[in-house]
Amino acid sequence: MARFSDRQKEIINEALKLIANNGIQNLTIKNLSKAVNFSEPAIYRHFADKKDILMSIITYLTICEKSILKKVQASGVSALDQIDNFFAEHFHQIASERNSTVMKYSEALLQHDPKLSKAIISVMHLSRDTLSEIIEAGQKAGEIRTDISTKQLTIVIMGAFRFLMASWQQSNFAFDLEVEGKKQAEAIRKMIHNQGH
Amino acid sequence: MARFSDRQKEIINEALKLIANNGIQNLTIKNLSKAVNFSEPAIYRHFADKKDILMSIITYLTICEKSILKKVQASGVSALDQIDNFFAEHFHQIASERNSTVMKYSEALLQHDPKLSKAIISVMHLSRDTLSEIIEAGQKAGEIRTDISTKQLTIVIMGAFRFLMASWQQSNFAFDLEVEGKKQAEAIRKMIHNQGH
DNA sequence: CTCATTATAGTTAGTATTAACTAACTTTTA
DNA sequence: TAAAAGTTAGTTAATACTAACTATAATGAG
Numbered sequence: 001m002a003r004f005s006d007r008q009k010e011i012i013n014e015a016l017k018l019i020a021n022n023g024i025q026n027l028t029i030k031n032l033s034k035a036v037n038f039s040e041p042a043i044y045r046h047f048a049d050k051k052d053i054l055m056s057i058i059t060y061l062t063i064c065e066k067s068i069l070k071k072v073q074a075s076g077v078s079a080l081d082q083i084d085n086f087f088a089e090h091f092h093q094i095a096s097e098r099n100s101t102v103m104k105y106s107e108a109l110l111q112h113d114p115k116l117s118k119a120i121i122s123v124m125h126l127s128r129d130t131l132s133e134i135i136e137a138g139q140k141a142g143e144i145r146t147d148i149s150t151k152q153l154t155i156v157i158m159g160a161f162r163f164l165m166a167s168w169q170q171s172n173f174a175f176d177l178e179v180e181g182k183k184q185a186e187a188i189r190k191m192i193h194n195q196g197h
Numbered sequence: 198m199a200r201f202s203d204r205q206k207e208i209i210n211e212a213l214k215l216i217a218n219n220g221i222q223n224l225t226i227k228n229l230s231k232a233v234n235f236s237e238p239a240i241y242r243h244f245a246d247k248k249d250i251l252m253s254i255i256t257y258l259t260i261c262e263k264s265i266l267k268k269v270q271a272s273g274v275s276a277l278d279q280i281d282n283f284f285a286e287h288f289h290q291i292a293s294e295r296n297s298t299v300m301k302y303s304e305a306l307l308q309h310d311p312k313l314s315k316a317i318i319s320v321m322h323l324s325r326d327t328l329s330e331i332i333e334a335g336q337k338a339g340e341i342r343t344d345i346s347t348k349q350l351t352i353v354i355m356g357a358f359r360f361l362m363a364s365w366q367q368s369n370f371a372f373d374l375e376v377e378g379k380k381q382a383e384a385i386r387k388m389i390h391n392q393g394h
Numbered sequence: 395c396t397c398a399t400t401a402t403a404g405t406t407a408g409t410a411t412t413a414a415c416t417a418a419c420t421t422t423t424a
Numbered sequence: 425t426a427a428a429a430g431t432t433a434g435t436t437a438a439t440a441c442t443a444a445c446t447a448t449a450a451t452g453a454g
Contacts (some may be wrong), residue, residue, distance in 0.1 A: 007403085022309045025222070029440060038404070041442075045403055050440065051231050112219045121367050152384035155364075159356030167352075187349035191388040204429085226414060235430070238416075242429050247414065398453085405446065413438070418432065 003063070004056065008046050011036055012060050015053060051113065058119040065123055068093060069130045078192060079138025084185045086131060087161060091181035094165065128158050135192075145194045153192055160184055200260070201253065205243050208233055209257050212250060217366075248310065255316045262320055265290060266327045276335025277390060281382045283328060284358060288378035291362065325355050332389075342391045350389055357381055 004012065014035035020026045029050065033040040047053045072085045132154045138144035144153070164184055168177045201209065211232035215224045226247065230237040244250045269282045329351045335341035341350070361381055365374045 026309060028438085030438085039406080040440090041406085044441070099407055112223060124367075148384045148387055149380075152381055155360055155381060156353055156357045156385065156388070159358070159360030160353045161356070163352055163356030163359060170321075183346075184349055184352055187345045188353065190345055191353070223414085227412085237414090238432085239430055241415070288436080396454090398451105400449100400451080402449075403446100404448085406443100407443090407445100409440105409442075409453100411439080414436090416435075416444105417433090419433105420429100422427105422429075424425100424428080 004045065004060070008056065009060075011043065011046055011053070012057055019057075031191055051116070054113075054116055055119065058116065058123065061118075062123050062126070064093070065126055068146050069127060073130070073134070078135050080142060080189055083131070083138075083157065083188065083192075086127075086134070086157075087181045087185040088178070091165075091177045095177045112139045128154060131157060139194075142194055144192050148192075156170070156191075157188055160188060199256070202243065205253065206257075208240065208243055208250070209254055211366075212254055216254075248313070249311055252309075252316065255313065259316075259323070261290070262323055266324060270327070270331070274341050276331050276338060277386055279290070279323060279331045280328070280335075280354065280385065283324075283331070283354075284378045286381040287358070288362075288374045292374045304370065322341050328354060336391075339391055339393075341389050345389075353388075354385055357385060 010190075011032065015027055015032055018031055018035060029040050029043055032044055033052075036043075047056065054138060068089050071089050072082055075082060075085050077085070132150055135144060135153050135157070136150045138145050139150060161184075165177070168175065168180070208229065212224055212229055215228055215232060226237050226240055233240075240250075244253065246327075265286050268286050269279055272279060272282050274282070282323055329347055332341060332350050332354070333347045336343050336347060358381075361377060362374070365372065365377070
């Protein structure tokens with residue numbers, strides 16, 4: 001777990017704040033060094049170059065995402081409840097540390113660099129695929145309707161999740177994400193549950 | 198309709214391609230001048246500065262979006278069919294000129310500049326609010342279920358729409374957007390229609 | 395335990411490159 | 425013949441990054 005040093009974590013955290021506030025273009029070594037309150041070249045004592053910083057951010061986000069998804073699945077409850085948890089756990093984390101995860105599912109990190117693009121896309125796929133598995137299991141267990149394919153259900157749920165998150169971000173955090181998230185999760189439950197069950 | 202000169206349209210179009218291909222960071226005056234095949238300073242004969250180019254892009258996208266939404270609503274059909282059209286019309290346009298609309302709903306254009314941010318967000322709100330009106334009308338007409346609020350239904354539909362579009366973009370246009378869009382629209386129809394009707 | 399040594403983490407002062415943009419001149423078109 | 429649209433050759437400012445130096449803190453021999 002000693003993947004990053006304390007200073008590295010500090011830098012990653014400030015970098016995430018910079019991106020969340022004003023987009024990738026706001027992430028310059030100068031701004032970053034101001035944010036962590038030491039000189040520009042000091043940054044290079046902790047990261048090889050800017051690409052290394054971006055890669056580390058993605059690695060960090062991947063670790064966070066894996067931990068959330070583990071919680072969601074480990075809950076050992078029904079598929080429908082796991083989907084509720086998917087919303088609740090994500091929104092809880094996002095709302096509590098508004099800086100980081102805000103852009104996890106956003107395209108903000110997509111860069112020219114194919115390596116970086118691949119990495120950030122694979123974080124997105126991670127949650128999508130997990131959700132897909134939950135839905136499929138729910139369908140097999142008779143909890144979730146089977147007249148709509150797993151794929152289409154996944155798109156609906158991931159879409160609603162991401163759209164609500166994006167709206168919250170764009171509104172400048174003008175509403176309670178956890179409250180609205182719960183309402184949305186309830187609505188989705190109504191739409192996807194197996195009525196014969 | 199003579200809002201932009203031919204050259205301006207040409208420049209806007211190439212700018213959209215540059216952004217679609219490699220993100221906002223790829224949109225430099227140098228790249229743009231290469232794309233339109235004349236020198237950098239010539240760009241400034243057509244636009245005051247870079248901000249003016251970005252603003253014009255957003256204006257252009259707004260015009261396109263309004264025309265699509267008009268088609269969707271003018272179809273004079275049922276709410277459920279209008280929602281089908283919402284998918285079909287958008288995806289048809291996107292698939293036919295893959296450059297432009299790809300990022301209309303993406304956060305790619307979000308900038309430091311508050312004026313630009315406001316403008317691009319209002320394009321997004323335009324489609325969201327139109328969709329919301331269609332849904333509400335459908336609920337009043339008894340076509341669409343009323344046990345879920347207009348707001349929650351809007352989030353589900355806009356979310357699915359945007360998520361599918363983002364997936365297509367990220368997959369490097371690996372699937373037929375119009376085909377998958379139709380499937381998705383059918384799935385949504387099943388989920389939102391009023392069953393007592 | 396002390397003190398020399400050495401790796402670590404910071405500094406200031408710069409470099410090379412690239413960005414947006416301009417000045418001044420030329421060609422093209424109405 | 426004059427306005428519109430293009431050119432070349434720059435400027436200024438910002439960016440990522442480096443060189444060279446310094447302070448601090450851990451290490452290890454006497």
